[in-house]
Amino acid sequence: xxxxxxxxxxxIQNGRLVKAQQFHNNFRxxxxxxSTARVYNDxxxxxxxxxxxxxxxxxxxxxxxxxxxxxxxxxxxxxVGGGIRSIADINELLRAGADKVAINTAALDNPVxxxxxxxxxxxxxxTIAIDYREVxxxxxxxxxxxGYRITDWDPLxxxxxxxxxxxxxxxxxxxxxxxMMSGYDLDMLEKASAMLRIxxxxxxxxxxxxxxxxxxxxxxAAIAISSMFLFTDHSPIKVRSYLAxxxxxVRASRNSRN
Amino acid sequence: MIAIIDYGMGNVRSVxxxxxxxxxxxxxxxxxxxxxxxxxxxxPGVGAFAEAMKNIRKRSxxxxxxxxxxxxxxxxxxxxxxxxxxxxxxxxxxxxDGLGWFKGQVLKLKxxxxxxxxxxxxWNDIKICKEHPIFKGxxxxxxxxYFVHSFHLNCKDENEQLAYCxxxxxxxxxxxxxxxxxxxxxxxxxxxxxxxxxxxxxxWRRADA
Numbered sequence: 001x002x003x004x005x006x007x008x009x010x011x012i013q014n015g016r017l018v019k020a021q022q023f024h025n026n027f028r029x030x031x032x033x034x035s036t037a038r039v040y041n042d043x044x045x046x047x048x049x050x051x052x053x054x055x056x057x058x059x060x061x062x063x064x065x066x067x068x069x070x071x072x073x074x075x076x077x078x079x080v081g082g083g084i085r086s087i088a089d090i091n092e093l094l095r096a097g098a099d100k101v102a103i104n105t106a107a108l109d110n111p112v113x114x115x116x117x118x119x120x121x122x123x124x125x126x127t128i129a130i131d132y133r134e135v136x137x138x139x140x141x142x143x144x145x146x147g148y149r150i151t152d153w154d155p156l157x158x159x160x161x162x163x164x165x166x167x168x169x170x171x172x173x174x175x176x177x178x179x180m181m182s183g184y185d186l187d188m189l190e191k192a193s194a195m196l197r198i199x200x201x202x203x204x205x206x207x208x209x210x211x212x213x214x215x216x217x218x219x220x221a222a223i224a225i226s227s228m229f230l231f232t233d234h235s236p237i238k239v240r241s242y243l244a245x246x247x248x249x250v251r252a253s254r255n256s257r258n
Numbered sequence: 259m260i261a262i263i264d265y266g267m268g269n270v271r272s273v274x275x276x277x278x279x280x281x282x283x284x285x286x287x288x289x290x291x292x293x294x295x296x297x298x299x300x301x302p303g304v305g306a307f308a309e310a311m312k313n314i315r316k317r318s319x320x321x322x323x324x325x326x327x328x329x330x331x332x333x334x335x336x337x338x339x340x341x342x343x344x345x346x347x348x349x350x351x352x353x354x355d356g357l358g359w360f361k362g363q364v365l366k367l368k369x370x371x372x373x374x375x376x377x378x379x380x381w382n383d384i385k386i387c388k389e390h391p392i393f394k395g396x397x398x399x400x401x402x403x404y405f406v407h408s409f410h411l412n413c414k415d416e417n418e419q420l421a422y423c424x425x426x427x428x429x430x431x432x433x434x435x436x437x438x439x440x441x442x443x444x445x446x447x448x449x450x451x452x453x454x455x456x457x458x459x460x461x462w463r464r465a466d467a
Contacts, residue, residue, distance in 0.1 A: 001382065001383060001424070002374075002378065002380050002381070002382045002425060003380055003381040003382065003402065004380075005380050005381070041449070044449065046380065046381055071271065071272060071275050072275050072278065072279070073279065075272070075275075075276055075279070075446060075447060075448070075449055075452055075453060076404070076447055076448075076449050077404060077406070077444075077447050095271060096271070097271055097272060097275070099272075099304075099406070099447065119306075120305075121304075121305060122304065122305050122306060123377060123408070124304070124377045124379065124406045124407060124408065125304065125406075168377050168379065169379065196375075197370060197375060197376055198375060198376065198377070199375040199377075199379055199380075221375055221379070221380065222380070251381050251402050252399075252400045252402070
């Protein structure tokens, strides 16, 4: 049976792991990305997402180095995102060791880019990151440029458009909930999962073991976790054993695997 | 020395890194002069079938692999697209001929009809059908590997099916014959289980085949 995935999400700035709240507030440093990735490999997480939040040429080089180093020691899937604008950018990251790329702004600026990338590299390596906010009661809008620019897209409409363009996965990221550890946006998750035929990854808001369980009950194929792993004592091992106790199909823990 | 075949379809670096990690010498190449000196051959790959076959023919890799694998009998491991390419043909974006080492077609997974998400991305259990050196030491109860694909090789000959996986339907997760083995999942991305399998592959000699 296909397992539900537990994915730590690493934000990288100046080569360091960082974490903020609602994208822009209360930045905290959280360590070295490669050594932290090694620790999470030992925990037996299912994938790792690396996001370069500088999204600048120098930021890109840093992330390429991080991926190169990580892929020498860690043998699990990596998704890498942040500032990807061209086929050449995708190629560089895949060659450095990424398995999938996460794209946001470039897709909003030019949706055809996703069709071209899907044709060249296949849907399985294209993840669309959807950053969104509730702008009025019940009205949601997708944001680009690291949460700084509002667009006219409703997140559900946008996810459907991206599925049609050939992306293989969606990461739903509520800016309002980012770093707040008050739970995922279950309503949006449920709607997106029911509507789309591609897998949906829940992101932003995990604060408790129950939050993780609820995300899967709402239809998520995977959960991305950042603050909860970095700033609380909830480890991937605890999350996994809690989910197993709630009859969610997860991978066996690492020491029972071999 | 292990040859990792480079035909411009990504993912070669991960296999190379896994070999380094396991302390085996390997070389990423598409040149006959390199490949003929290697004891083992790995054909990795991610991407579209037709594009891959075009690249393989352009580099004469179909002839080279035939010589080294089918005639000389070197241990061979195909991974993901590198497994699908061994089929007679594929239905991905039109019908295309494959290398034809195994009878069967590459077809789209039927999972979508069952309301399951596509592509099939993530960790899934495999059921081992036959004992084989590459599965030595693997615990069947925790035989979970990483998959990422929408198509699969529909193996015609049951004797060649080494393992299967279930996602909506039962599909072939690994095939074998003589010195050839191939997996739909990614051992180079499957942590401990994957490294175990890759190590077994390198330890697999022709005498065991």
